[in-house]
Amino acid sequence: MNSELQEVGLLKGLAAGDRKIIEGIYKDHFNMIQSLIVNNNGTADDARDIFQEAMVVLYEKVRTGSFELNCQLKTYLYSVSKRLWLKRLHQNNRLFTQEVDLETTVPVDEEIGQHEKRDAEFELMSQAIQRLGEPCKSLLEAYYLRKMKMQDIALQFGYTNSDNAKNQKYKCLMRLKKLFFSEYKNGNTHG
Amino acid sequence: MDDLRLLDTVERYIKGEIQPDERVHFEQLRKTNPEVDQLVVEHTFFLQQMNRFGEWKRFKSLLSNIHVDLAEKGQINSARLQGKAKVIYLWNRYKRVSAIAASIAVITTLVISSLVWIIAPASPRSQFEELNKKFSQLEDKTRKQEKEIDRIKDKATSVPQDIPFTTGGTGFIIDAKGYLVTNAHVVEDAKQIAIQNNRGEYLVKVVFIDTERDLAILKIDDENFKPYSSLPYGLSKQTAKLAEPIFTLGYPRNEVVYSQGYLSAKTGFNGDTLSCQIEINANRGNSGSPILNRKGEVIGILNGRQTNTQGFAFAVQSKYIFDVIETLKKETKSPTIRVPSRSLLNGLDRTEQVRKVQDFVYMVKVN
Numbered sequence: 319m320n321s322e323l324q325e326v327g328l329l330k331g332l333a334a335g336d337r338k339i340i341e342g343i344y345k346d347h348f349n350m351i352q353s354l355i356v357n358n359n360g361t362a363d364d365a366r367d368i369f370q371e372a373m374v375v376l377y378e379k380v381r382t383g384s385f386e387l388n389c390q391l392k393t394y395l396y397s398v399s400k401r402l403w404l405k406r407l408h409q410n411n412r413l414f415t416q417e418v419d420l421e422t423t424v425p426v427d428e429e430i431g432q433h434e435k436r437d438a439e440f441e442l443m444s445q446a447i448q449r450l451g452e453p454c455k456s457l458l459e460a461y462y463l464r465k466m467k468m469q470d471i472a473l474q475f476g477y478t479n480s481d482n483a484k485n486q487k488y489k490c491l492m493r494l495k496k497l498f499f500s501e502y503k504n505g506n507t508h509g
Numbered sequence: 510m511d512d513l514r515l516l517d518t519v520e521r522y523i524k525g526e527i528q529p530d531e532r533v534h535f536e537q538l539r540k541t542n543p544e545v546d547q548l549v550v551e552h553t554f555f556l557q558q559m560n561r562f563g564e565w566k567r568f569k570s571l572l573s574n575i576h577v578d579l580a581e582k583g584q585i586n587s588a589r590l591q592g593k594a595k596v597i598y599l600w601n602r603y604k605r606v607s608a609i610a611a612s613i614a615v616i617t618t619l620v621i622s623s624l625v626w627i628i629a630p631a632s633p634r635s636q637f638e639e640l641n642k643k644f645s646q647l648e649d650k651t652r653k654q655e656k657e658i659d660r661i662k663d664k665a666t667s668v669p670q671d672i673p674f675t676t677g678g679t680g681f682i683i684d685a686k687g688y689l690v691t692n693a694h695v696v697e698d699a700k701q702i703a704i705q706n707n708r709g710e711y712l713v714k715v716v717f718i719d720t721e722r723d724l725a726i727l728k729i730d731d732e733n734f735k736p737y738s739s740l741p742y743g744l745s746k747q748t749a750k751l752a753e754p755i756f757t758l759g760y761p762r763n764e765v766v767y768s769q770g771y772l773s774a775k776t777g778f779n780g781d782t783l784s785c786q787i788e789i790n791a792n793r794g795n796s797g798s799p800i801l802n803r804k805g806e807v808i809g810i811l812n813g814r815q816t817n818t819q820g821f822a823f824a825v826q827s828k829y830i831f832d833v834i835e836t837l838k839k840e841t842k843s844p845t846i847r848v849p850s851r852s853l854l855n856g857l858d859r860t861e862q863v864r865k866v867q868d869f870v871y872m873v874k875v876n
Contacts, residue, residue, distance in 0.1 A: 335564075337571065344575050348585045362586075370572045377568050436561075443562040462556075463563035488513045495555055 333380040372398040397423040446497040454490035674874035678796040679759040685737040687729035691797035704871035745806040759798030760872035791822035805854025
């Protein structure tokens with residue numbers, strides 16, 4: 319019971335983006351995942367990618383306010399990583415050689431399905447922002463991602479006043495929305 | 510309300526930053542105007558996407574930073590696999606491939622060795638003999654070269670050993686007192702010239718150059734040189750006959766090289782009447798080699814080959830050597846060069862002819 323409570327504490331820290339706690343989770347679980355990947359036709363770089371993706375899956379799960387994993391944190395990360403790696407190997411026509419699991423696994427297909435959908439959406443957003451070009455990209459990132467105030471943005475980007483900056487931001491935002499939604503709707507029709 | 514202000518209001522409304530009285534007004538507008546309602550729904554979704562995208566990006570970069578930090582502190586196994594882990598990784602990765610490669614190698618070896626055994630049981634013997642022969646030839650050559658080096662060492666040479674000779678050709682004696690002829694292009698722009706063969710190495714100077722005929726007369730200018738008593742060959746004043754068999758001696762290598770052929774045309778490159786075309790194996794360094802007919806008369810002096818075709822070369826006809834000597838006599842007051850016109854080689858077999866001629870053919874070394 320005690321350890322379960324501890325893990326909920328970890329997950330709450332993860333959801334809040336607490337660096338110390340995230341570092342702790344990383345340190346405690348990375349080597350296990352690395353040996354899984356490396357023993358199954360992967361490189362150390364693959365291991366890093368897969369583990370970080372599993373961490374993102376976990377992060378997305380706890381961000382929705384659900385701190386119940388129904389299993390140990392370790393088992394969860396292992397199951398997600400294995401699932402992700404199997405998919406990756408399958409895409410590259412490589413073989414998964416290990417028959418015996420180091421850890422018990424739990425079904426995580428649902429989470430991974432959601433994760434892939436979100437990943438595709440983020441990829442869409444990322445591409446749309448890239449296609450905006452400068453200065454729109456920096457302007458919108460400053461306002462929407464870094465949450466800067468309009469006055470500070472005006473100063474940093476050299477606009478005479480915050481109204482000018484707002485005007486520019488509006489134009490950029492309209493372009494971004496257009497780019498994003500055209501792709502998003504296309505993606506949804508066959509997704 | 511223009512679009513900018515509308516969107517601004519929508520954004521503030523979504524973020525909950527809107528004033529209470531404005532909110533009432535806006536919610537009223539939203540109820541009556543479906544377009545505004547649609548805009549609110551759409552923009553809410555969009556902002557949500559943006560926010561989550563931002564969080565996702567921040568989280569991913571946080572993970573990358575943590576990875577680097579932990580790897581630096583040694584709290585996780587570093588990105589580069591070391592020692593055993595790397596071996597295991599490579600082995601796991603390539604064991605299938607190496608197993609397949611190994612089996613292919615084994616099968617191929619077996620097949621080839623059995624084929625060799627079946628098809629060619631006896632033939633390798635002759636190859637081995639050839640190899641032996643080559644070795645003995647090489648040994649022979651080395652022995653000869655050593656002998657020659659000893660002989661050359663014994664002879665006093667006045668040619669300084671530190672002159673870096675960069676180009677060269679061939680030349681041959683036309684007067685027993687020590688005059689040679691070679692191609693003008695061999696000795697053009699020369700600072701120092703030396704000649705060398707089995708007899709010795711001597712410094713020479715240029716007496717006359719005729720670039721039009723591509724001929725140069727050299728004189729041995731060396732106290733170690735002892736004049737010849739006579740020349741074995743003569744220079745022909747006649748134009749050579751078509752299909753006449755010819756041979757030459759020259760220095761395309763550091764050793765005298767014999768080659769034979771025939772006269773294939775009475776004119777040279779692009780119909781040049783000064784020269785003739787010969788079918789002979791000529792290489793760089795052959796320029797200035799004497800072309801002799803079967804009587805042992807010099808009928809020409811090799812001066813070049815066509816670059817785009819194999820096998821034929823060109824030679825300046827020897828009658829022009831006489832012309833050049835005439836010009837030289839008129840223009841300078843040097844002693845008369847006596848060029849023999851009668852050959853002593855007539856009737857001898859080719860090896861005897863070559864043996865007698867080769868002492869009069871020199872490698873021309875130019876700096």
